[in-house]
Amino acid sequence: MQTQEAKLGTVPEILYINSGSCNGCDIELLAAFVELQETGLKFNVNVEARKPRYDILVITGPVTAQSFCRISRMLREAGGRLEVEYAVLLGSCACGGGIWYDSYATLGGFDSFLNYLRRVEEAELTIRKEKIYITGCPVRPRDVAETLREILEKIYG
Amino acid sequence: MIDRLRECGLRDFTYIDDETVTTCVRPEELSQILRCLILRAGLHFSTCVGVDVRGLGEQGIEIYYIVSGKKLRLLLRTSVAPSEKIEVPLDLPCTYWCLHEARDLVGLNLRNEVYTYRFVLPDSYPRSVCPLRKDYQYSERPLTKCVQEMPTRPEKAITLFPHIPYFYEHEDFIVYVDVDKIVDFEYRGFYNHRGIEKVGETRLKADQVPFIAERICGICGYTHSCAYCQAVESALRIDIPESARLTRTLLLEVERIESHLLWLAILCYMINLRDLFLKLMRCREHVMSMGEILTGNRKMYGINVIGGVRDFITSERIEKAARLFSELKTQCTKLLQELKSSERLRAATRGVGTLSREDALITGAVGPVARASGIDYDVRKYLPYAAYSQVSFSIPVYSEGDVYSRALVRIDETLESIDIIDQVLGMSRALLEKPHRSEYEWLPCRVGVGMTEAPRGEDVHFIITGHDLRLYRWRVRAPTYANLPSLWKSLIGEKLEHANLIIASIDPCLACTDRLVVVDTGLGKVRKITRLVEVREA
Known part of the structure; x- marks a missing residue:
């Protein structure tokens, strides 16, 4: 892994969306990045889709009605279609909506968000390989770091 | 103090607890009374x-x-x-947000509305949808196709900005500029509105709410669960045991250090002190471990219950935490001194985003933002809770009101917190005393207010108890809610390049995705700012 950049010539692109998280998982993600940085792994973290394809999508939090509109606006601006290789759902809220699963202000977790997206906004977000659920409230940085490391091994061998 | 209230025309006070009084006023005299209380009597407007x-x-x-x-x-x-x-008092910006929130959520009618769009809810929700009205089902989702609602002057705004990932929450900041000077500012937020108050009022019982209250925020969650428990304890007049007071104080201060270190780390990142950023983040990891040793969780301690704390901090855990803390203390103090004496910090933040004392008062700023502008308001001193009346500490106050002062306030506060933890750990025998919680009897129709000094400022929880161990109304006012209106005063007139730093300086506790629209009013042009966070080797 030390020679990651030499081997690839590129840095993996992460699209990171906070869809209404309380910050807990976000800060643990930051802690995971700090941990990964110590092992020499590099990522580009994007918070706005500006390309049609990303390597990894990281999503935290239940999808609130307000952020649903922002995310779908972002997708429309990016051309209405977005492809990611892997989707990492951080925390119980992103996995299934958590305690907010049936609240008036959320749409539940990420999976129900994908359904709404197709039905209401006619935008498409395709996950080409795997969807990885990391539960916990909040997630542990070690789990996140391990997952990201494994994904990188899968992508780049 | 009561005399000053009488001067403002208030009569017939009823005491809820030793420090809380209530009185009735007529709607038409409200604005006048508020003006008198805030501008003449010098009181702080918390929320409505x-x-x-x-x-x-x-x-x-x-x-x-x-x-x-x-x-x-x-x-x-x-x-x-x-x-x-109800009239919105236009000269008191601190009242705007809560009144508009009441309009959106309970259907209050307002005269001279400041925000004509839906404030808390998505614009696609019809005006008749008021989720906190009692006839509204909490699982009802009136979501239709999203509508484009911002910015409010779309003829000037062409492009939306990428979120700016300094690890704050998602919200839209729209900045109107003339060449490079900020002339106006617009804010759209509440993207994190998850309906927590409705969930607490309907689905959960009152003794389950501390769990969800802690999940309001992933950085300063514990302070929310304390504030909630205090609100119930004030409403039902529950006196909590000594050991519970000390445990709460200990964990609140651990959380304050953790939160301030995070903010300081992000500040270092923004002003290009990458090395210090990493060092502070590593130091913060030790603080997180301390929380884990004490409660079993790095975050979301889950230890508060109404009437005290669950009883499981053992003497081994306390000893282990004290050992870790004594190592951490030296390391942390050294880092903070290094940051405080940093020339780079001074050069990058001095004189930026100045907020005067008067502006801080009328916008209702709290916490380090207010204390950097010369207001010494700190709930720990003004209305002591937990065990704060038993420990000695000072409140750092600066008068310049710029980003530099806000950083200094936070550095000094972290050092004070270290001192408080030392004092509490010194009383470890009292920490272990039993019982850890008081029994209570649930009574309906009681009003209670709980306030804590969160890392970002005053945190307010208001409750009305209902029947059958349920809440009739639960209202949460997080500190950032009170601090954001001060941005109108501190941003306008500043240079565009400082916008991020000023917004960050109030420590907006949202989550991570900011969008900025910059509209050039002079030329009618729109510019873009694009940033990426790259995690690279130091």
Whole structure:
């Protein structure tokens, strides 16, 4: 892994969306990045889709009605279609909506968000390989770091 | 203090607890009374709460205004008939947000509205949807196709900005500029609105709410669960045991250090002190471990219950935490001194985003933002809770009101917190005393307010108890809610390049995705700022 950049010539692109998280998982993600940085792994973290394809999508939090509109606006601006290789759902809220699963202000977790997206906004977000659920409230940085490391091994061998 | 309230025309006070008084006022005299309380009597406006009182056998809506001062918390209660309109006092920006929130969530009618769009809810939700009214089902989702609602002057705004990932929450900041000077500012937020108050009022019982209250925020969650428990304890007049007070104080301060270190780390990242950023983040990891040793969780301690704490901090855990803390203390103090004496910090932040004392007062700023502008308001001193009356600490206050002062306030506060933890760990015998919680009897229709000094400032929880161990109304006012309106005063007139730093300086506790629209009013052009966070080797 030390020679990651030499081997690839590129840095993996992460699209990171906070869809209404309380910050807990976000800060643990930051802690995971700090941990990964110590092992020499590099990522580009994007918070706005500006390309049609990303390597990894990281999503935290239940999808609130307000952020649903922002995310779908972002997708429309990016051309209405977005492809990611892997989707990492951080925390119980992103996995299934958590305690907010049936609240008036959320749409539940990420999976129900994908359904709404197709039905209401006619935008498409395709996950080409795997969807990885990391539960916990909040997630542990070690789990996140391990997952990201494994994904990188899968992508780049 | 009561005399000063009488001078403002208030009469007939009823005591809720030793520090909280309540009185009724007529809607038409409200604005005048608030002006007198804030501008003349020098009280701090905390928030207002709209309550749909139809479930209590009354008509219309009641609004509670919470105003606080030294050793006094005042609740002004107003009944509003269904067709009656409440005036928004335009000279008091601190009242704008809570009144508009009451409009959106309980259907209050407002005169001179400042925000004509839906404030808390998505614009696609019809105006008739008021989720906190008692006849609204909490799982009802009126979501239709999203509508484009911002910015409000779309003829000038062409492009939306990428979020700016300095690890704050997602919100839209729209900045109107003339060449490179900021001339106007617009804010759209509440993207994190998850309906927590409704969940607490309907689905959960009151003793389950501390769990969800902690999940309001992933950085300073514990302070929310404390504030909630205090609100219930004030409403039901529960006296909590000594050991519970100390445990709460200990964990609140651990959380404050953790939160301030995070903010300082992000500040270092923004002003290109990458090395210090990593060092501070590593130091913060030790603080997180301390929380884990004490409670079993890095975050979301889950230890608070109404009437005290769950009883499981053992003497081994306390000893282990104390050992870790003594290592951490030296490391942390050294880092903070290094940051404090850093030339780079001074050069990058001095004189940026100045907020005057008067502006801080009328916008209702709290916490380090207010203390950097010369207001010494700190709930730990003004209305002591937990065990803060038993420990000695000082409140750092600076008068310049710029980003530099805000950083210094936070550095000094972290050092004070270290000192408080030392004192509490020194009382470890008292920490272990039993019992850890008091028994209580649930009584309906009681009003209670709980306030804590969160890392970002005053945190307010307001409750009205219902029947059957349920809450009739639960209102949360997080500190950032009070600090964001001060941005109108501190941003306008500043240079565009400083916008990020000023927004970050109030430590907006949202989550991570900011969008900025910059509209050039002089040339009608729109510029873009694009940033990426790259995690690279130091």
